[in-house]
Amino acid sequence: MAWTECSEPRPFAAQRLVCFPHAGGSSYFFRNWRKGLPETEVHAVCYPGRAHRFEEPPATDLVDMAGEIAASLRPLMDRPTALFGHSMGAVVAYETARILEAGGDRLVHLFVSGARPAHLVRQEARAAALDDESVIATLMELGGTDAELLDSQMFRSLVLPYVKADFHMLGAYVHRPGPPLHCPITALVGDADGRVTPEQAEGWGEHTDGGFRKQVVSGDHFYLAESPPYALVGERLAAVRDSTRLG
Numbered sequence: 001m002a003w004t005e006c007s008e009p010r011p012f013a014a015q016r017l018v019c020f021p022h023a024g025g026s027s028y029f030f031r032n033w034r035k036g037l038p039e040t041e042v043h044a045v046c047y048p049g050r051a052h053r054f055e056e057p058p059a060t061d062l063v064d065m066a067g068e069i070a071a072s073l074r075p076l077m078d079r080p081t082a083l084f085g086h087s088m089g090a091v092v093a094y095e096t097a098r099i100l101e102a103g104g105d106r107l108v109h110l111f112v113s114g115a116r117p118a119h120l121v122r123q124e125a126r127a128a129a130l131d132d133e134s135v136i137a138t139l140m141e142l143g144g145t146d147a148e149l150l151d152s153q154m155f156r157s158l159v160l161p162y163v164k165a166d167f168h169m170l171g172a173y174v175h176r177p178g179p180p181l182h183c184p185i186t187a188l189v190g191d192a193d194g195r196v197t198p199e200q201a202e203g204w205g206e207h208t209d210g211g212f213r214k215q216v217v218s219g220d221h222f223y224l225a226e227s228p229p230y231a232l233v234g235e236r237l238a239a240v241r242d243s244t245r246l247g
Helices: 062-078 088-102 118-126 130-140 151-170 198-207 230-246
Strands: 015-020 040-045 081-086 109-111 183-191 214-218
Touching: 015 062, 015 088, 015 230, 040 214, 040 230, 062 081, 062 130, 062 198, 081 230, 088 109, 088 118, 088 151, 088 214, 109 230, 130 230, 183 230, 198 214
Parallel strands: 015 040, 015 081, 081 109, 109 183, 183 214
Antiparallel strands: none
């Protein structure tokens, strides 16, 4: 199955943005981003075990999954391409970026949202990688999931298997030392995020020699559900367009 989907191909767009969902999330989470970024062709990553890949087993190794995603993205690198990942998706996007750059592909930007830096992820994720009730408690703490749905046995039977698999995969992730990325990184964090502090988000700067910026936005861990950061992302991508034209 395809690792990404693009609901509105834009063959004349100057650049592409590939979006990586959070743990338990699907490509559907980014369905409206094409409207907020009209000059960009937006792709969303489809993790196995959910949505149209429901019958596939969930991934069990985050770095292996990033390798498969990177391979699928290489045909898209004919245009300037940026990655945006939220929560677990930030770590998957980061590992995907490492693999792409190691293979000679150049990204124009990496956006990491609502996530501790990769070298601190494991200690954050261990507590979530437990039983069903622990996973539900974590989902309620993070927000982004309707509490009534979490009380539904049907919802739990359909969704919990891949949510729990994502948490276990993230809990098993171990950051491997290596060269920093060459692309710039922008870290976004909500000012009311109970899982990630602005100080922790600052640590993403250790993972690039291409420039780093931190942006604190209004909201909790799922700030982007209500207020997607279109303006900030669009500003960064516009800078890439302008530099490309000048070049």
